[in-house]
Amino acid sequence: MTDRWALAIDIGGTKVEGALVDDRGAVLGATRCRAGTGGERSAAELDTSVVQVVDGALDRAAAAGVAEDSIVGVGVGVAGPIDERAGTVSPINLPAWHEHPLRAVIAARKAERLPGVPLEFHRDGVAIALAAHWVGAAHGVANMIGMVISTGIGGGIILDGRVVTGNAGHIGQIEVSGATGELSLGSRTTLESVASGPHTVAWARGQGWPGTTGEELAAAFAAGDDVAVRAVERLAALVGQGVCSAAALLDIEVVAIGGGFSRVAPDLIDRIGAHVARHPLDYVSRVRVIEAGLEDEAPLAGAAAFVHLADRLPAAR
Template sequence: MHTDSAAEPRLAGGPATGLVAALDIGGTKIAGALVDDTGRIRVRVQRPTPAREDGETVMRTVEDVLAGLAASPLWPGAGAVGIGSAGPVDAFRGTVSPVNVPGWRGFPLVERVHRATGGRPVTLVGDGVAMTAAEHWLGAARGHDNALCLVVSTGVGGGLVLDGRVHPGPTGNAGHLGHISVDLDGEPCACGGRGCVERLASGPHIARRALENGWRPGPDGDTSAAAVAAAARAGDPVALDSFDRAARALAAGIAATATLVEVDIAVIGGGVAGAGEILFGPLRRHLATYATLSFVRGLTAVPARTGTDAGLLGAAAAARTPRA
């Protein structure tokens, strides 16, 4: 949502000049930055998210991050604010309802940030769309007119680039591949669906599947997806199978999306992507079996390049885009 326009947000066109303020809001941290027109982060502030507190306490943390940015002598040059938030978001109404921040349900974040920043225009996107904007501006999707970008972590989010423009959709959730069903008889998902990509490919579910099938953690007791990836690198067959199943679910969702809208590249970031070839090897193999039509056969899957700054850079890209 843009605070000075009722039109649907569109992340299109080249970036404007000057600095923008960016916020990356998740269940673990609330980060802020002042970002210049080359994508360089000039000032950075970060606080832990009080995710289990009430909504006003969470908002006070956002205001504290903004105050940290405002303390910089560069702050007067920041003409707009971009927010990338865990979702669901409603970019048209400017509200957020992050699953992992229960104190925020329909919270009017855009209006509150607009007031807290002295009336600066504010643009809101979901975290998957923010990552997509970052990768299209500065990362692996740069130069691609049609791309799918994914965040594979605690959940599975995503966003689309179509005809050279990031396409957030009316509410900012377009490209949310995590809740495409790829197993019609699969397990129920938290979203209410069944057999969703997220249920098969997110970090917690990779670890859950490995544990259910006999994998056991090392002496440190680490049961994360990263620990499963380490076991897979060491040749553990159960760990390898768990990543193979996740890669197959991702491949099915990516191929379905490519068939629908003709993307030619899938860019994958997030913690699970840190597994490297343990994930990307079987992913490419399974893509070859799902993306079989002539117009999607050249589809490639590559790691994201913007790393942990993707949320901030994508929020900055959203703010820098001329308003519709």
């Protein structure tokens, strides 16, 4: 067993999750615990969930025989937007937290439970990108985007081997041409508003498909349903277009894609890659589009990477 654990905390729109993660990215399953979040909760209730998970993971660690002095830091990945300098968050899906001083809430609990170790506090998309770079399918790639297709579309950016902190990586907020979705954050034409899981399902329903969930759409695709096949191809084209815009702007080598809705079709990643490969600029068309490869452990592994790879992080911004 390692003597260098990170307490990793992932805070999202539906849940908080925490666990100890070792310095090779392995999650210690016996320490894993979670609590609910959600848009209906008050700021204090959300804080309580976070503190419960901090305590729960540390209590389970003690029960599992982990020495307290082998926990070398706390890494937090949280839904954005974030203001790293102020230590505040304003997550889109948690309206009760607006410019909420979450870093101070966690720091206060950390001071009681783990005095003296550092606290790293960044956005969840940054964590996911760093996880793919650290222990995922994009291992060691110096210039990359890690991307999630789920209820929303987000991600993080690594350039020249260093993660870009702050809000960088919100790829779902770039505009796309040729499609219109439901209103989201003031626009019907951002990648997220036309191609997220819910918006893709809504598009399929608008074409006469009778289902209501991403799982049903995946099943319909597997069964060869015409609308589902067109929905997947539309999704691939739109994500491909967004990837091309980002790749033209950033000059990257790899886009690593994860998230639940990225599994709506077994070949979705290949379809996205086929669109990117047709781009007329060589440095865009040669970008490799791959599965991130970490499944549900990416957010925790990435939060732990904030501790274990602290030298890859620039100053907060």
